[in-house]
Amino acid sequence: MGKLLAGGLVSVETEGRHRYYRLSGPHVALALENLAAIGPTEIKPRALTREGRKLQFARCCYDHLAGRLGVALTERMVEKGFLAAADGKRFEVTHVGAEWFAGLGLDPAKIKPGRTGLARQCLDWTERQHHLAGPLGVLLTNLLCAEGWIRREDSSRAVEVTQKGWRMFNAHFELQERDLMALDQKET
16 A cells, blocks of 8 residues: 555545545546456445444444434535534534534533544545544534434444434434435445
8 A cells, every 4th residue: 555655546544543545536546447448347346234234324433423324414514504624624613503503402612622623524434524523523422312313222333313313304404314315225
């Protein structure tokens, strides 16, 4: 991997003890596509197990919400102006966001920031996009559990969305179960 990095073919993003590699640009993707056209390459991805699909959809990443649901919620919070991307893989809570979080029962001004701030971007290993982490992400996940929007599974990191949760995610974010589940159908 070091030679690919040194050659500028891939870039790396470090998240805790994990490293996530991606192609460094479209020019590398084009070169790989051209190389793949040389010979037959019929590689069928393995189907995910039921547990794998559940983890990909919604799970706890350490102590905050991750997976397709965590990424979608974070994207909607950014779209609605509740969070804004900031330097150093952080999120800033906007004025509108502070009011929205307070309406849920979380006052960002009263949350003690961690060493990386109040809210940070955590790269999701299944979606390859960021979800909300940091003290705000932890407290939001705990609140969603306490309010009955989501339920953690006892023997897994998987998270289940309740019927109340789907109603609330739709009301607050225009997120519907069928939309997120439809992504599963496209990938299989």
